[in-house]
Amino acid sequence: MDSNLLVQYGPALLRGFGVTILCWAAGCAIGLALGFVLMLLRRIEVKPLRWIIRAYIEVIRGTPFLIQLFLLYSGGPAIGLRLEATTAGILGLGVYGSAYFAEIFRAGYQAVPKGQVEAALSLGMPYGGILRRVILPGMLVSTIPALVNMMAILTKETVVLSIITVPELMYEMQTMAAETFASFETILGMALFYWLLVEAVSRLGRRLETRMTRFLSHPSNARA
Amino acid sequence: MKFSVIVDALPHLLGAAVTTIWISLLGVLLGQVIGVLVCVARQSGNRGLDMAGGVYVSFFRGVPLLIQLLLIYYMLPLIGIDVPPLVAAISALSLASGAYVSEIYRGSLNAVPHGQSEAALALGFSSATIWTRILLPQAFRFSVPALVNELILLLKASSLISVVGVAELTRTSQTISASNFRPLEIYLAAGVIYLAINSALALFGTLVERRLQQG
Numbered sequence: 001m002d003s004n005l006l007v008q009y010g011p012a013l014l015r016g017f018g019v020t021i022l023c024w025a026a027g028c029a030i031g032l033a034l035g036f037v038l039m040l041l042r043r044i045e046v047k048p049l050r051w052i053i054r055a056y057i058e059v060i061r062g063t064p065f066l067i068q069l070f071l072l073y074s075g076g077p078a079i080g081l082r083l084e085a086t087t088a089g090i091l092g093l094g095v096y097g098s099a100y101f102a103e104i105f106r107a108g109y110q111a112v113p114k115g116q117v118e119a120a121l122s123l124g125m126p127y128g129g130i131l132r133r134v135i136l137p138g139m140l141v142s143t144i145p146a147l148v149n150m151m152a153i154l155t156k157e158t159v160v161l162s163i164i165t166v167p168e169l170m171y172e173m174q175t176m177a178a179e180t181f182a183s184f185e186t187i188l189g190m191a192l193f194y195w196l197l198v199e200a201v202s203r204l205g206r207r208l209e210t211r212m213t214r215f216l217s218h219p220s221n222a223r224a
Numbered sequence: 225m226k227f228s229v230i231v232d233a234l235p236h237l238l239g240a241a242v243t244t245i246w247i248s249l250l251g252v253l254l255g256q257v258i259g260v261l262v263c264v265a266r267q268s269g270n271r272g273l274d275m276a277g278g279v280y281v282s283f284f285r286g287v288p289l290l291i292q293l294l295l296i297y298y299m300l301p302l303i304g305i306d307v308p309p310l311v312a313a314i315s316a317l318s319l320a321s322g323a324y325v326s327e328i329y330r331g332s333l334n335a336v337p338h339g340q341s342e343a344a345l346a347l348g349f350s351s352a353t354i355w356t357r358i359l360l361p362q363a364f365r366f367s368v369p370a371l372v373n374e375l376i377l378l379l380k381a382s383s384l385i386s387v388v389g390v391a392e393l394t395r396t397s398q399t400i401s402a403s404n405f406r407p408l409e410i411y412l413a414a415g416v417i418y419l420a421i422n423s424a425l426a427l428f429g430t431l432v433e434r435r436l437q438q439g
Contacts, residue, residue, distance in 0.1 A: 062419040064383035066394055067411055075408035159288040184298040191287045191295055198286040
């Protein structure tokens with residue numbers, strides 16, 4: 001590639017990368033928080049509430065992310081929801097992720113041994129304390145691989161935001177490709193870049209996983 | 225909200241949904257072929273084949289589908305193959321799904337007891353016969369639920385091929401809402417159609433799984 005091109009488009013690509021990271025981080029944060037709340041709400045013994053949350057999860061997981069984005073970004077104004085592209089993108093990522101995170105958390109919650117919760121209850125711990133000190137740490141350990149996997153998937157989904165004109169890396173790259181008529185080279189470069197990015201996220205995740213579960217592999221902890 | 229808009233657009237949307245369905249089916253079928261080949265290559269014991277397969281799987285699972293799609297869309301004309309967007313789209317979907325399918329098969333192969341292929345070897349089966357008669361049929365059985373799941377994922381992913389102008393469900397919704405200025409209604413309808421197809425597939429998957437478990 002021409003080094004002039006890099007000088008000319010470098011800043012735009014860098015800015016785009018910043019937007020990508022911002023969307024990914026904010027989307028993950030919203031998704032994790034919303035997913036956790038959904039999981040907690042789902043445990044409340046009120047049937048209609050459970051149905052609504054279940055329907056929400058099924059709808060989000062059963063429809064393409066792109067359609068959800070279009071609904072939010074193009075369909076939103078019809079019901080008074082006028083969002084900027086980047087805001088819509090972040091919100092879209094968050095909502096999309098929340099359904100998957102909620103399911104992951106649900107599995108994690110169920111994996112926490114019941115006896116631990118009962119023991120905490122019998123020791124007189126309040127529910128908030130049990131949640132924070134007993135359930136959350138247990139959940140975190142068992143759900144980390146799935147959470148990391150989902151975050152890696154969300155890294156890839158940020159690319160879709162370019163379609164609703166969020167000025168992230170893919171969008172800047174397409175602008176560059178169109179202006180320089182060097183579509184193939186640019187896209188090949190981008191493919192390699194994202195390959196590394198997703199690989200890096202997964203690697204970091206695996207390291208985190210070993211760190212968080214290091215005490216599990218200890219022989220004295222082998223007895224469940 | 226005006227439901228008459230949806231009613232007017234419904235024939236077009238349903239027609240486009242059929243396109244989405246057959247493209248995804250074709251993608252998953254070709255993906256099966258690629259996936260099985262890659263899986264066999266990786267288990268063949270040949271280091272070169274194993275590495276090539278590994279790179280293939282890593283690339284197609286690591287790079288966002290949208291980029292793969294554009295890559296194929298711009299690459300084929302460059303090497304002299306001028307293809308319609310539809311062919312590029314189906315190639316991208318099959319290649320991506322092939323990577324996931326090969327991993328599904330790899331997992332299922334591990335579930336086939338090792339003693340079976342050893343017994344077959346001892347009885348003088350050729351390795352091709354072991355693959356086609358013993359390993360693959362069982363691996364297929366074990367992987368049916370995951371494969372139905374893969375079809376659902378591909379059906380959702382196929383919305384991305386709207387970008388290269390294939391008139392499937394998402395593209396058609398875009399075209400219609402651009403002309404009647406009713407994106408909310410149209411995209412809602414499209415979402416419901418996607419959901420209906422995927423729910424039907426999921427139900428089908430459960431039925432097949434139950435049937436396979438019976439015998």
